[in-house]
Amino acid sequence: MFEYLQRLINDGEIRIIKRTVDPRFELAAVTHLSQKKDDLPILFRSVKGSDMPVVSNVYGSRQRLFDLVGAEKGSFCRRWTELSSRLNGNPDYYTAGAYPGNRVQGELRDLPLITYREKEPNPYFTSAIYLAKDPENGIPNLSFNRSMYVNDNELRVRLGSSHDLYKYYKKAEKIGAPLEAAILIGSPPEIFLAACASLPMHQNELESAALIKGAPLTMHRCATIDLLVPSETEIIIEGRFLPGTLRPEGPFGEFMGYYVEAGDNHVFDVTSVSWRKGAFFHSLLCGSKEDLYPLDLFTGARIYQYLSTQLPGIVDVTCYPCLMNTIVKIQQQYEGHARHVLLAAFAAHLDYSKSCMVVDEDVDIYDLEDIWWAYLTRGRADKRAFILNDMPGFYRDPKKDHWGRLAIDATKPFHRQPEFERARIPGAESMALADYED
Helix, strand or coil: CHHHHHHHHHCCCCEEECCCECCECHHHHHHHHHHHHCCCCEEECCECCECCCEEECCCCCHHHHHHHHCCCCCCHHHHHHHHHCCCCCCCCCEEEECCCCCEEEECHHHCCCCECCCCCCCCEECCCEEEEECCCCCCEEEEECCEEEEECCEEEECCCCCCHHHHHHHHHHHCCCCEEEEEEECCCHHHHHHHHHCCCCCCCHHHHHHHHHCCCEEEEECCCCCCEEECCCCEEEEEEEEEEEEEEECCEECCCCCEECCEEEEEEEEEEEEEECCCCEECCCCCCHHHHHHHHHHHHHHHHHHHHHHCCCEEEEEECCCCCEEEEEECCCCCCHHHHHHHHHHHHCCCCCCEEEEECCCCCCCCHHHHHHHHHHCCCCCCCEEEECCCCCCCCCCCCCCCCEEEEECCCCHHHHHHHCCCCCCCHHHCCHHHHCC
8 A cells, every 4th residue: 555655645646634633533533524525535644542644535536446447437347347357266466475574563552543433332443354265275355344453462353144254264163263364454455456346255356456456466474374465565463263252342333324233243363463664554434435435336347247248238337326326327229128227237236236227328327416317307207217115135134124126217218319319518528617717
């Protein structure tokens, strides 16, 4: 992350806060205010209780995410599909080096211990990316898991039962062994993005990081566990998940904007904490744009890949303005095409597509005003939307809060498309108002 941050700082594309902030609520509040103003990353030079500067909102911009994967606007899905199609189990995705000489050994308490929300009982590491190997075949996995600080030796971690890391843990637990893992905080952008992508279990997410980077990763062996980790990571916490051990964790303010209630979760036994001299600590405000934008884009890419194998004319997909709403841009091929797309989109990702909207090629899928304009002006409201009653959502949803689906066809009537040509002003899209101001 260091090189990327230096580039942002040198280009003046980061907001710098020099005033000392309290890691309990104040840092999160300032981050929230900054994100409401614009999408600039934010650098806290001085955080109470730690000598380490903190950065946030590094990935809270769609344009920065497009740039990081080499995608032009409107082509994130196609670019990620092209990159992920090149995954082939290449063993040359990394080069192994010696343990870096610029790393400092310390304790968890030396890091910024940030409490984000009112009801959270302890500080959390929210940008924690866990790197672990499948106990059976050695395939590495990257995953985000909220981690509650208890003391210098213990973190309590929620492992979602659908996640690969949980499956690794259960394989190790079955033979009575701990699962070794490394927590990466302030990892290079390619590692962060690969962790967001959530690839199938048989695919190597470190290899996908190398594809994003366009070069092999530089890796080194951990000090206390049998694991190779990316050497350019700012902070590395080594340890192991204890088998058959659950302890209370939470409540925690999750990405939907609500608290996840306290419950028994997994215990991570810390064996080493190290960081690069002069390291930056990455803080991620859950539910913010930095949390949602990467998830939105990669979930959209997953749905795009599925739809493209089922139906023609799929142009682009995103989840906007939140993960629960899928928007699909199509080139209409036949009458009823949009309805087919709506039904297929729900099947593509049963967890997240609570509503889906389909639009024509001339609509900006990142502009909800444009999307609703298309729906309200391109035909009858009562004939172009429908509800799928009692369709299950999350596989574990006993209260059924995520059941049911809303489908909206905002496309032009297929046989009357010429009637809905946009009225345009020639040259307006390429002109700058500043050229006409004194």
